[in-house]
Amino acid sequence: MNWTDERVERLKRLWSEGLSASQIAAQLGGVSRNAVIGKVHRLNLPGRAKAGGTVATTRPAAKRPAASTAPRPANFQARPTAARPNVRTAGSTALKDDMDTDTARVLEYVPVSNASLPTSLRLTLTELTERTCKWPVGDPLKDDFHFCGCESHESSPYCKFHAKMAYQPVSERRRA
Template sequence: MTASAWTEDRIERLRTLWLEGRSAAQIARDLGEGLTRSAVLGKVHRMGLSAGRPRPRGPSVVVVSPPRDRRPPPTIVGEAIAGPEPVPDQGRTTLLSVRRCECRWPYGDPGAEGFSLCGRPVARGAFCGPHAAVAYRPVRQSPESLEALAGLH
């Protein structure tokens, strides 16, 4: 049987350092002799020390979100969305060169030689903003159709 790495002195030192708010990695380095962070955390758990630990005294972490896009949002004009960029007359990419986040709006006949896809950055689903406004039309719901949907008719 091998001797335990946790002597009474080490256990008391662990308890003191843990209650001071030190991290498990810092305690493992302090105690040395092959103890790992995981070994320290396991012992802390078995001793029931994790519940009574004070908050760490280090600097608080502040999460900074990236700057928001300052352009005005597109406005809905009739059935189409008026954005900052007009829809091109011809596509920028082909079936073989289109990438994951590029608009897949087709231009021309797929069997024809000049067939292409839009290729602008995707805004919704598989299409750029102007093409998504055409592809995904909102369902017009009348009060009667909503009542029928709710089972009130």
């Protein structure tokens, strides 16, 4: 199918009238809906309202309150959250609980002091064997890249420490 000047003009007119790509394809004949969409895209014709309603039937945007002159918090965690009721949906009706949520607490990061990290043997790729941990450490493009090299179990390519990092129980993955 060739896009003649007459067919392109007709496509533009039908598109501006608000016909769908399927309707335009049916009127033009010998062209698919996707061909019409592609041609509209290549011609950079203006887009139209999304399916589900016209521009006149969409809800007006909610008005935002005027910007306050108070300084903004430096990060997200420092922002206080206002208590608001929980809204839950059940079926096609929305039920509103009268329970208020508490404001979020800011948690501080406290490093674990009793964690034991394995001492890496810093092996290169050519030094690895069946019984050494093959956990990569660092950037492979840098000179200090190496593998853990600790003793690995028979059924795993990693030592006990790195196996815990590599393999998660199914229940923990589902929760996340």
